[in-house]
Amino acid sequence: MSVGAYSERARAKAGESDGFSVPWSRPRPKRAVLSARLVSAITILALLAAWTVSASLQLVSPLFLPSPAAVWAKFVVVTRDGFVDATLLQHIVASLWRVFAALIAAIVVGVPVGLAIGISRIGRGVFDPLLEFLRPIPPLAYLPLIIIWFGIGEPSKILVIAIAMLAPVALSTAAGVRGVSRERVDAARSLGATRAQVIRHVILPSALPSILTGLRIALGAGWSTLVAAELVAATRGLGFMIQSAAQFLVTDVVVMGILVIAIIAFALEFVIRRIERVLVPWAGRE
Amino acid sequence: MTHLTLGKVSVHYDGQPAPAVERVSLDIGKSDSGRGDFVVLVGRSGCGKTSLLNVAAGLVEASGGLATVGGRPITGPGPDRAVVFQNDALFPWLTARENVAFALRLRGVPADKRTRRADELLSLIKLGDAGDKRIWELSGGMRQRVGLARALAAEPEFLLLDEPLGALDALTRERMQTTLLDLWAAAQVGVLMVTHGIEEALVLATRIVVLAPGPGHVVRTFETHFGRRYAAGEPIRAIKADPAFAASRAELTDAIFEGEAA
Numbered sequence: 001m002s003v004g005a006y007s008e009r010a011r012a013k014a015g016e017s018d019g020f021s022v023p024w025s026r027p028r029p030k031r032a033v034l035s036a037r038l039v040s041a042i043t044i045l046a047l048l049a050a051w052t053v054s055a056s057l058q059l060v061s062p063l064f065l066p067s068p069a070a071v072w073a074k075f076v077v078v079t080r081d082g083f084v085d086a087t088l089l090q091h092i093v094a095s096l097w098r099v100f101a102a103l104i105a106a107i108v109v110g111v112p113v114g115l116a117i118g119i120s121r122i123g124r125g126v127f128d129p130l131l132e133f134l135r136p137i138p139p140l141a142y143l144p145l146i147i148i149w150f151g152i153g154e155p156s157k158i159l160v161i162a163i164a165m166l167a168p169v170a171l172s173t174a175a176g177v178r179g180v181s182r183e184r185v186d187a188a189r190s191l192g193a194t195r196a197q198v199i200r201h202v203i204l205p206s207a208l209p210s211i212l213t214g215l216r217i218a219l220g221a222g223w224s225t226l227v228a229a230e231l232v233a234a235t236r237g238l239g240f241m242i243q244s245a246a247q248f249l250v251t252d253v254v255v256m257g258i259l260v261i262a263i264i265a266f267a268l269e270f271v272i273r274r275i276e277r278v279l280v281p282w283a284g285r286e
Numbered sequence: 287m288t289h290l291t292l293g294k295v296s297v298h299y300d301g302q303p304a305p306a307v308e309r310v311s312l313d314i315g316k317s318d319s320g321r322g323d324f325v326v327l328v329g330r331s332g333c334g335k336t337s338l339l340n341v342a343a344g345l346v347e348a349s350g351g352l353a354t355v356g357g358r359p360i361t362g363p364g365p366d367r368a369v370v371f372q373n374d375a376l377f378p379w380l381t382a383r384e385n386v387a388f389a390l391r392l393r394g395v396p397a398d399k400r401t402r403r404a405d406e407l408l409s410l411i412k413l414g415d416a417g418d419k420r421i422w423e424l425s426g427g428m429r430q431r432v433g434l435a436r437a438l439a440a441e442p443e444f445l446l447l448d449e450p451l452g453a454l455d456a457l458t459r460e461r462m463q464t465t466l467l468d469l470w471a472a473a474q475v476g477v478l479m480v481t482h483g484i485e486e487a488l489v490l491a492t493r494i495v496v497l498a499p500g501p502g503h504v505v506r507t508f509e510t511h512f513g514r515r516y517a518a519g520e521p522i523r524a525i526k527a528d529p530a531f532a533a534s535r536a537e538l539t540d541a542i543f544e545g546e547a548a
Contacts, residue, residue, distance in 0.1 A: 186345050187375040187433075191389040191440050192365035201392070205379045282378035285422040 102161035114173025172214025176207030296350035307334035322476030334502025368437035383417035
């Protein structure tokens with residue numbers, strides 16, 4: 001995770017690129033006709049075309065692979081009339097609410113924990129092994145235990161997502177705190193800052209770019225835990241919608257739900273990058 | 287008269303076989319009216335210049351001897367001894383003005399008052415119209431000037447400068463030397479500065495302390511007067527062209543490399 005965060009930063013420093021060009025590669029003169037973006041667009045169009053063709057030739061039964069048109073039609077129907085007692089928007093809102101409630105919980109717990117790991121030896125001793133223990137466990141593994149402890153209500157679902165988000169938030173915060181330049185802290189102390197003032201006015205803002213990277217990773221982790229969290233006793237939510245559709249073999253709703261989840265994940269990523277640009281315009285420019 | 291005094295200070299870092307500094311004494315005076323001493327530490331790498339400055343700043347604890355300011359032992363960093371580092375250590379999330387006003391904000395000075403004071407200091411360093419600029423929009427020299435203004439805003443009695451011009455290009459460095467002299471005169475502070483620049487030491491200092499490594503100790507102390515001549519109105523180029531300046535530079539260079547195989 002810390003390696004992931006590091007490469008995120010390195011990429012940000014190299015100046016937004018297609019994610020594959022390494023920071024140390026020289027920029028080549030522009031002679032390529034196909035930009036990376038164009039290649040991506042062509043790839044997606046080709047996949048869509050292959051999907052359309054194979055569906056319309058019935059190479060695969062619609063039960064397994066509905067046509068894009070069918071999926072779109074289902075999208076319109078579910079948006080208007082709903083599926084399993086809720087419209088698409090209601091499913092989306094239910095899922096987003098869980099993820100954001102979990103995100104807030106992860107921030108409230110994770111940022112102070114990361115701060116403690118970063119600034120205090122005792123904090124590191126206490127929390128580091130706990131996080132390292134928690135981090136690699138797949139959410140589906142602890143879901144049953146959480147249901148035993150907290151029941152099948154909404155808190156359990158939020159808790160499962162929040163646990164998945166906790167490690168990225170805390171570890172990114174800790175990495176950011178440990179990366180604060182010594183001189184910056186010393187300068188503030190010599191200007192009369194108390195320990196609390198150093199934390200508030202120097203360490204937290206210095207770590208903010210890293211914290212935001214952590215939130216971005218956490219949102220990704222949380223969003224992918226969503227379906228697992230909605231497996232049990234949910235009545236609304238995108239994960240629940242897909243689950244119930246699968247039980248009735250309504251494949252077009254399953255495919256539509258997957259696409260909606262992907263698009264929302266993409267949109268969230270985009271929004272957080274925007275927020276980063278506004279909140280930490282100095283990142284990578286120091 | 288306020289004094290920043292290091293009395294037979296030794297610094298021995300944990301895990302190091304030998305001390306970095308052994309029994310070094312220094313005194314920087316600051317008269318209650320008018321300017322203070324401008325003491326410059328020079329010497330080869332590893333002679334403990336920065337260690338001594340950090341002891342004076344309260345960022346490093348002396349393992350032997352006593353460091354005092356105004357007669358009281360130094361137990362930690364404080365705004366009476368503001369430090370400026372080689373890398374400006376400015377805060378990129380604040381504007382230039384907010385950086386300068388940082389010490390005042392820590393003390394809870396009201397916003398309008400600290401803005402006024404910060405703007406005064408910014409015009410003192412000739413950055414009067416750069417208050418709203420972000421740090422990354424400023425050049426290296428400008429950033430270092432903002433760093434100096436930020437230190438002065440704390441109204442320190444002593445300025446501790448750790449190679450403040452070290453990261454600047456040669457031309458900017460020249461110009462910054464006079465800026466430092468101007469600030470020293472305007473702010474009425476005592477200065478302790480670490481530098482690698484021999485010419486810089488001669489231009490700025492009232493006293494130059496030459497240190498030698500293994501472990502760091504004082505080999506010679508020079509009283510100089512070139513900075514005072516600048517303060518009296520003589521142009522800096524004329525001072526540097528003076529044969530007396532060249533002679534002092536040769537003497538100082540010899541002192542620094544004394545005892546080292548050529």
